[in-house]
Amino acid sequence: MEFRRQVTIAQVAREAGVSTVTVSRVINHRPDVAPDTRRRVEQVIGRLGYQPNAIARSLISQHSHTLGVVASRLDYYGPSRILVGVEQKSSELGYALLLCMQHQPESGDVEPILNHLLSQQVEGVIWAVPEIGDNRAWISERAAHLQVPIIFLNMDPHSNLPVVAGDNYLGGQMATRHLLEQGYRKIGAITGPINEWEACQRYLGWRDTLIEAGITIRDCQVFEGDWSAASGERGARLLLADCPELDAIFAMNDQMAMGLLSAVNEAGLSVPRHLAIVGYDDMPESAFLLPPLTTIRQHLRDVGRTAVSLLQSRISEGAVLDYARQAQLETNDALASASFSPDPILIAPELVIRQSSIRRSEQDKLR
Amino acid sequence: MEFRRQVTIAQVAREAGVSTVTVSRVINHRPDVAPDTRRRVEQVIGRLGYQPNAIARSLISQHSHTLGVVASRLDYYGPSRILVGVEQKSSELGYALLLCMQHQPESGDVEPILNHLLSQQVEGVIWAVPEIGDNRAWISERAAHLQVPIIFLNMDPHSNLPVVAGDNYLGGQMATRHLLEQGYRKIGAITGPINEWEACQRYLGWRDTLIEAGITIRDCQVFEGDWSAASGERGARLLLADCPELDAIFAMNDQMAMGLLSAVNEAGLSVPRHLAIVGYDDMPESAFLLPPLTTIRQHLRDVGRTAVSLLQSRISEGAVLDYARQAQLETNDALASASFSPDPILIAPELVIRQSSIRRSEQDKLR
DNA sequence: CTGAAAGCGCTTACAG
DNA sequence: CTGAAAGCGCTTACAG
Numbered sequence: 081m082e083f084r085r086q087v088t089i090a091q092v093a094r095e096a097g098v099s100t101v102t103v104s105r106v107i108n109h110r111p112d113v114a115p116d117t118r119r120r121v122e123q124v125i126g127r128l129g130y131q132p133n134a135i136a137r138s139l140i141s142q143h144s145h146t147l148g149v150v151a152s153r154l155d156y157y158g159p160s161r162i163l164v165g166v167e168q169k170s171s172e173l174g175y176a177l178l179l180c181m182q183h184q185p186e187s188g189d190v191e192p193i194l195n196h197l198l199s200q201q202v203e204g205v206i207w208a209v210p211e212i213g214d215n216r217a218w219i220s221e222r223a224a225h226l227q228v229p230i231i232f233l234n235m236d237p238h239s240n241l242p243v244v245a246g247d248n249y250l251g252g253q254m255a256t257r258h259l260l261e262q263g264y265r266k267i268g269a270i271t272g273p274i275n276e277w278e279a280c281q282r283y284l285g286w287r288d289t290l291i292e293a294g295i296t297i298r299d300c301q302v303f304e305g306d307w308s309a310a311s312g313e314r315g316a317r318l319l320l321a322d323c324p325e326l327d328a329i330f331a332m333n334d335q336m337a338m339g340l341l342s343a344v345n346e347a348g349l350s351v352p353r354h355l356a357i358v359g360y361d362d363m364p365e366s367a368f369l370l371p372p373l374t375t376i377r378q379h380l381r382d383v384g385r386t387a388v389s390l391l392q393s394r395i396s397e398g399a400v401l402d403y404a405r406q407a408q409l410e411t412n413d414a415l416a417s418a419s420f421s422p423d424p425i426l427i428a429p430e431l432v433i434r435q436s437s438i439r440r441s442e443q444d445k446l447r
Numbered sequence: 448m449e450f451r452r453q454v455t456i457a458q459v460a461r462e463a464g465v466s467t468v469t470v471s472r473v474i475n476h477r478p479d480v481a482p483d484t485r486r487r488v489e490q491v492i493g494r495l496g497y498q499p500n501a502i503a504r505s506l507i508s509q510h511s512h513t514l515g516v517v518a519s520r521l522d523y524y525g526p527s528r529i530l531v532g533v534e535q536k537s538s539e540l541g542y543a544l545l546l547c548m549q550h551q552p553e554s555g556d557v558e559p560i561l562n563h564l565l566s567q568q569v570e571g572v573i574w575a576v577p578e579i580g581d582n583r584a585w586i587s588e589r590a591a592h593l594q595v596p597i598i599f600l601n602m603d604p605h606s607n608l609p610v611v612a613g614d615n616y617l618g619g620q621m622a623t624r625h626l627l628e629q630g631y632r633k634i635g636a637i638t639g640p641i642n643e644w645e646a647c648q649r650y651l652g653w654r655d656t657l658i659e660a661g662i663t664i665r666d667c668q669v670f671e672g673d674w675s676a677a678s679g680e681r682g683a684r685l686l687l688a689d690c691p692e693l694d695a696i697f698a699m700n701d702q703m704a705m706g707l708l709s710a711v712n713e714a715g716l717s718v719p720r721h722l723a724i725v726g727y728d729d730m731p732e733s734a735f736l737l738p739p740l741t742t743i744r745q746h747l748r749d750v751g752r753t754a755v756s757l758l759q760s761r762i763s764e765g766a767v768l769d770y771a772r773q774a775q776l777e778t779n780d781a782l783a784s785a786s787f788s789p790d791p792i793l794i795a796p797e798l799v800i801r802q803s804s805i806r807r808s809e810q811d812k813l814r
Numbered sequence: 815c816t817g818a819a820a821g822c823g824c825t826t827a828c829a830g
Numbered sequence: 831c832t833g834a835a836a837g838c839g840c841t842t843a844c845a846g
Contacts, residue, residue, distance in 0.1 A: 086568075086594060088823060099833045104825060114831055134566040135505050136823035140838045144502065149546075154534070160527040167521070167548050176567060179516075179546045181534050199501040200543060201453075227453055309735040338735040345737050365702060368676040368709040370737050455839060466817045471841060481815055503839035506822045 087130040096124040107132055134176075138201060146176040147391065148197035149206040152185040156307075157334075157363050158380055162208055162233060165384020173392055178202055186212045190222075198227060204391040205230040208384075211277035229394035231387045236277050237424030242394065244387040244425045248278045251376040251429040252285020255330050255358045258374070258431055260293055262439040264328035264356050268301045270315040270340060271332050279307075282332045282360060301326065305336050312339025320347055328356035328437070334363045337373055341436075345370075357436040372434035383427055390425070454497040463491040474499055501543075505568060513543040514758065515564035516573040519552040523674075524701075524730050525747055529575055529600060532751020540759055545569055553579045557589070565594060571758040572597040575751075578644035596761035598754045603644050604791030609761065611754040611792045615645045618743040618796040619652020622697050622725045625741070625798055627660055629806040631695035631723050635668045637682040637707060638699050646674075649699045649727060665690065672703050679706025687714055695723035695804070701730045704740055708803075712737075724803040739801035750794055757792070 089107075093100040098121060105113050106121040113121075124130070138144040149166050153159045163179075170177045178200055180193050197205055207230055209215070216235065223230055223241065230242075237243040259267050269286050272279030283302075290297055300322040305311030312331055316339065319326060331337035337359030344355055351357050351371055359366060362377035456474075460467045465488060472480050473488040480488075491497075505511040516533050520526045530546075537544045545567055547560050564572055574597055576582070583602065590597055590608065597609075604610040626634050636653050639646030650669075657664055667689040672678030679698055683706065686693060698704035704726030711722055718724050718738055726733060729744035 086565075086823095090823080100824080101826095101833055102831090105832090108825085112831060117831080131562055131566045133506075133568060133823050135502055135511065135568050136838090137825080138502050138838090139500075139506055139840090140823080140825045142838070155524075155528050155531050157522075161522050164522050164548075167546060168550075171548065176563070177546045179534060179544045181531075181538065183535075195498055196543070198453075199498045201500060201502050309732055313735065335732060338732050342735040342737060342739075365676055365705050365732060368680065368705045370709060370712050372709075453839095457839075467840080468817060468842090469815090472816090475841085479815060484815080500839050503822090504841080506824090507839080507841045509822070 086133065087128045089130070089132070092121065092124050092128060092130050095128065096121045144176075144201040144203055145174060146178055146200065146202050147204050147206065147388070148178045148180060148200070148202035149208060150180045150182055150190075150193055150197070151208045152182045152210070154181065157361060158378070159208065159210075161380035162384040165381035165386075166206055166208065166388055167384075168381070169385040169388035173388065175203070175388075175392075182209045185209045186215055188215045188217050190218050194222070194226070202228060204228050204395050206233065206384075206387050206391060207231065207235075208233045208387075211235040212273070213275045229391060229398060231391045231394070233383060233387055234278055237426070242390055242424075244383055244390060245427070246278070246378045246380065246383055247426040247428050248281035249285040250426075251360060251378070252282035252330075252332070253289045254285075254429065254431045255282075255360065255376055256286045256289035258433070259328045259330065259356060259358060259437060260289070262356065262437055264437075265295060266301075266323075266326045266328065267295075268303075268319045268323060268326040268329040269332065270303045270305050270312055270319070270329060270336050272305060272307050272336075274304050279332060286330055286332075298323065305332075307333050307335060309335045309339035309342075312336030313343045314339070316340040316343035317347075320344070320349075326355065328352075328358070330358050330360075332360050334359040334361040334366045334373060334375055337366075337375070337436075338369065341369060341373075351436050352438050356438075359436075362432050367434065369436070371436050374434045374437035375432050377430045377432050379427055379429070386425055386427065453500065454495045456497070456499070459488065459491050459495060459497050462495065463488045511543075511568040511570055512541060513545055513567065513569050514571050514573065514755070515545045515547060515567070515569035516575060517547045517549055517557075517560055517564070518575040519549045519577070521548065524728060525745070526575065526577075528747035529751040532748035532753075533573055533575065533755055534751075535748070536752040536755035540755065542570070542755075542759075549576045552576045553582055555582045555584050557585050561589070561593070569595060571595050571762050573600065573751075573754050573758060574598065574602075575600045575754075578602040579640070580642045596758060596765060598758045598761070600750060600754055601645055604793070609757055609791075611750055611757060612794070613645070613745045613747065613750055614793040614795050615648035616652040617793075618727060618745070619649040619697075619699070620656045621652075621796065621798045622649075622727065622743055623653045623656035625800070626695045626697065626723060626725060626804060627656070629723065629804055631804075632662060633668075633690075633693045633695065634662075635670075635686045635690060635693040635696040636699065637670045637672050637679055637686070637696060637703050639672060639674050639703075641671050646699060653697055653699075668693065672699075674700050674702060676702045676706035676709075679703030680710045681706070683707040683710035684714075687711070687716075693722065695719075695725070697725050697727075699727050701726040701728040701733045701740060701742055704733075704742070704803075705736065708736060708740075718803050719805050723805075726803075729799050734801065736803070738803050741801045741804035742799050744797045744799050746794055746796070753792055753794065 089100050089103050093103045103121055106118050147170050151159055151163055232243045234245045235243050271283045274280055303315035303318055305315050331340045349355055359373045359375035362375045366373040366375050456467050456470050460470045470488055473485050514537050518526055599610045601612045602610050638650045641647050670682035670685055672682050698707045716722055726740045726742035729742045733740040733742050
């Protein structure tokens with residue numbers, strides 16, 4: 081395999097017998113070029129296969145047209161869906177995408193990642209690492225005076241920061257209300273790691289809904305899993321042993337619901353006859369479980385897309401601000417409009433009803 | 448939110464009372480700086496929060512330290528695992544990663560993607576789009592004289608190109624041999640889209656193994672799915688209807704195996720009593736199906752990691768070549784060593800035996 | 815040990 | 831309509 085060197089604008093100019101400025105004008109589709117000059121230059125460009133050097137352009141124009149996305153656990157369903165949305169929207173808007181993993185999302189050690197992205201001159205950052213424990217501690221001292229705008233995904237919208245998130249509290253409510261409506265009263269829960277924001281919100285949605293319905297919750301009714309199917313299986317065994325009166329269990333993701341299903345089956349019980357089950361995520365496989373799984377569908381691709389839209393508007397505001405500064409205008413107006421922090425965007429999930437949670441009376445009809 | 452402008456080397460130099468060259472030497476840990484000069488500069492760097500501009504560095508040093516990865520179907524299990532491996536190894540080697548999606552992988556329209564990556568001056572490309580139909584047609588005229596090395600993933604290793612792939616043919620053989628060893632003889636197949644290389648290899652592995660065993664294959668024994676669980680369900684219905692004598696089915700990914708399981712259950716049959724099942728992929732969920740699924744585990748993360756290692760060695764070879772050219776040396780040696788194309792790297796999969804394919808006699812023991 | 819000069823590939827004023 | 835000059839932020843020789 082043989083590698084050619086990159087063709088430069090200077091070579092094109094020489095071959096076409098014009099100056100580099102003129103070549104630049106042609107590349108950028110400026111109107112002020114004589115028709116036949118344009119044609120001549122375009123021919124040379126085609127012949128040499130010239131491609132403008134985006135790095136040189138970035139340096140002079142002070143715009144990298146690049147966004148950074150910081151993700152983690154990409155081999156899980158949720159994070160990869162979000163990344164797909166982020167990529168789609170970025171590419172639609174003409175941004176290149178620099179991908180960074182935070183391999184230990186629970187640590188708050190973000191300096192190397194931020195420094196890497198900033199040194200690459202990204203124009204904005206999508207922070208798609210889940211909120212775990214205090215892994216947002218850095219925000220207060222760092223994010224406030226970062227050089228570029230940053231959008232946070234699936235994080236607690238407390239601190240007046242731009243956040244786009246699935247409404248996990250609502251999802252938890254929806255799942256629980258659905259079970260109540262179907263006539264179930266003793267509803268157990270297998271949660272995700274409760275120090276993760278998403279897990280905690282789903283848990284609170286479940287808890288508050290039961291409390292509002294006047295149902296008291298016993299400790300033995302809750303098991304804290306780790307999102308894995310294996311933990312769902314373990315949780316199921318414990319709940320069935322400690323709390324045999326349960327008539328339903330809300331597993332707070334589909335993988336744990338699968339482990340739960342497996343354990344319930346092993347115990348010789350049938351779903352939903354002896355125990356109703358609701359999951360969370362609506363993975364493509366969940367419709368094909370035995371029985372098909374009722375679950376909460378998240379529109380994660382939209383979370384990713386929305387985040388990029390929001391980021392772009394922040395970037396534009398920043399540009400306005402820069403312009404105002406540079407022009408030494410009275411900047412108050414620009415500052416006011418640019419520092420306007422929109423309400424956090426919560427994206428509502430959707431209840432997908434399948435057989436695993438059917439009402440008892442309906443079950444009888446079916447047979 | 449307020450954005451600061453980037454600090455430049457010139458500002459650091461001014462503040463520290465030295466020239467920019469000296470600052471540069473400090474940043475790059477050159478030895479030839481007086482100890483207290485170094486300290487003074489480092490202090491200013493710390494105080495101003497100076498970060499070298501990677502774009503300017505790339506331009507002058509002619510090295511972007513960036514790799515491009517072209518992927519598709521990231522919301523599927525396989526592709527996202529591969530990406531994880533690619534990212535891990537890239538970051539270990541100090542490369543930034545530019546992510547590009549080919550949203551329609553079946554089209555061979557790769558010019559925009561290649562041009563984008565090349566204009567971004569990536570030092571190498573990982574082509575992680577699956578081979579579908581003739582979506583590799585562009586290789587013959589384009590890849591051979593690309594400016595940068597490119598590694599192909601999960602592609603037919605025919606054309607003396609650098610390829611890293613899972614050994615799907617071997618995987619197909621392993622699944623089928625396992626079923627034969629367990630005493631099954633009438634083994635149906637639900638394949639992926641047969642114009643995809645991976646699907647086709649698994650199919651051929653299955654077919655050849657049966658032929659070698661002296662078993663004739665009837666047309667009604669094969670169904671072509673599209674990787675989705677829904678297609679697995681459809682396929683199962685057809686196979687069960689047209690070929691009722693089947694005692695096993697090899698579903699060539701786990702999602703289709705799930706659809707198959709669901710349909711078999713609906714038909715009132717039990718697995719593996721009436722029908723044994725083997726899948727392909729070993730998704731984390733597959734151990735928790737009812738019954739747990741025997742499947743072929745691919746080491747996709749290793750595929751990604753290996754690809755990046757190979758890419759790096761190609762990049763180094765290219766550097767050697769450049770040096771040789773530049774020094775006007777007798778380039779034959781360098782050329783010879785650099786154009787050395789290694790054998791395609793096939794990564795062997797692994798059989799994971801679970802209950803869905805247990806031997807009939809074993810089943811009797813279990814009850 | 816330190817700095818003035820040149821230049822990576824491009825674009826933005828400015829002058830003709 | 832066209833081009834000479836300056837410069838984006840950095841590094842690489844070269845000279846002291």
